[in-house]
Amino acid sequence: MKKESRILSGAEIRENLEDPNYLPSRKEIITAFPGRNDLWEYCTKEEDQVFEFFNEEHLEALADYFIERIKECGKGEDDPLIILEMGAGNGKLSHFLQQKLEKKAPGQIKVVATDSGSWKIENVFPVEKLSCDEALETHKPDIVVFSWMPNGADYTEEMRECPTVKEYVLIGETGGGCCGNEWETWGCDYDYDEDKGIPPFEKDGFEIESLEDLHKLQICRTDYNLRDLSHSNTVSFKRKKSESAD
Amino acid sequence: MDILKFLEEINAIKDKLYQEVGEKHENLSFPFLVRELLESKRLDEQMAVDLRELWKTRNEVVSSRNAVKEISSSTQVVLARTINNLNQN
Numbered sequence: 001m002k003k004e005s006r007i008l009s010g011a012e013i014r015e016n017l018e019d020p021n022y023l024p025s026r027k028e029i030i031t032a033f034p035g036r037n038d039l040w041e042y043c044t045k046e047e048d049q050v051f052e053f054f055n056e057e058h059l060e061a062l063a064d065y066f067i068e069r070i071k072e073c074g075k076g077e078d079d080p081l082i083i084l085e086m087g088a089g090n091g092k093l094s095h096f097l098q099q100k101l102e103k104k105a106p107g108q109i110k111v112v113a114t115d116s117g118s119w120k121i122e123n124v125f126p127v128e129k130l131s132c133d134e135a136l137e138t139h140k141p142d143i144v145v146f147s148w149m150p151n152g153a154d155y156t157e158e159m160r161e162c163p164t165v166k167e168y169v170l171i172g173e174t175g176g177g178c179c180g181n182e183w184e185t186w187g188c189d190y191d192y193d194e195d196k197g198i199p200p201f202e203k204d205g206f207e208i209e210s211l212e213d214l215h216k217l218q219i220c221r222t223d224y225n226l227r228d229l230s231h232s233n234t235v236s237f238k239r240k241k242s243e244s245a246d
Numbered sequence: 247m248d249i250l251k252f253l254e255e256i257n258a259i260k261d262k263l264y265q266e267v268g269e270k271h272e273n274l275s276f277p278f279l280v281r282e283l284l285e286s287k288r289l290d291e292q293m294a295v296d297l298r299e300l301w302k303t304r305n306e307v308v309s310s311r312n313a314v315k316e317i318s319s320s321t322q323v324v325l326a327r328t329i330n331n332l333n334q335n
Contacts, residue, residue, distance in 0.1 A: 150309065151305050178304075
């Protein structure tokens with residue numbers, strides 16, 4: 001929650017960031033961390049690591065994107081759209097997203113934060129301790145969100161196997177970057193001598209779309225010039241209509 | 247070599263290679279960039295292997311749950327060799 005409306009100094013913004021309820025604007029992040037080293041050092045401090053630097057504008061746009069999906073998924077007040085976050089860590093993404101969604105579309109979307117607990121990240125906001133399979137089985141979501149899937153790991157196969165999942169949204173660096181598995185998550189084949197064929201998500205009846213309008217609003221720990229486009233992306237994988245279980 | 251210096255060097259290498267092909271990072275991922283440069287013979291096999299290794303280390307470092315402070319001596323060797331080769335081209 002914003003404490004003041006006047007223009008804050010970098011030091012004041014950094015002080016505000018100590019409050020977990022504070023969601024900065026992009027401009028405030030750029031002001032608070034003018035040099036690349038500043039951002040990296042803040043994001044890698046032991047007690048509260050930051051991978052995606054969530055900001056007002058990106059989460060506002062993400063909320064608007066999900067609101068569009070309510071009708072597309074045939075959901076509403078009587079049957080809310082369920083968004084499951086996996087790998088939620090400290091729970092900030094789900095917390096701020098639910099806040100925005102409640103303002104824009106009260107009672108129509110429910111966001112649930114889950115995490116296996118394997119990284120032992122302290123919860124700042126409510127996060128259910130569940131493995132990926134348990135989370136999908138328990139909540140039977142319409143949409144799954146995963147921010148900064150660990151390097152080399154892939155949990156998207158489980159998402160696609162869940163019959164209620166119509167879409168999953170990945171936030172972070174994409175194919176070639178440090179999130180997920182090159183082939184299993186992104187279908188990127190960098191091997192010079194081997195053709196791996198159809199990407200797994202495509203084989204499972206999903207199509208990929210990079211949400212460019214959201215990408216322009218993102219900031220992450222690997223950004224070394226905050227005025228350039230971020231290394232982080234927001235990417236949607238939607239189940240093709242003919243493959244829908246509903 | 248501390249991690250910030252390593253990341254600065256990797257970014258400088260990345261920028262230099264992107265200038266080579268005239269592409270911005272949002273259009274071509276780094277591993278595909280290396281593959282393209284290799285296939286167009288603007289890089290040799292060893293350079294491509296070294297670049298992939300450096301990028302793999304970069305990915306491990308920037309996504310690590312535990313803050314990485316230093317890079318290994320073997321990575322420093324690969325980095326030095328890569329910078330030297332790029333400067334010669």
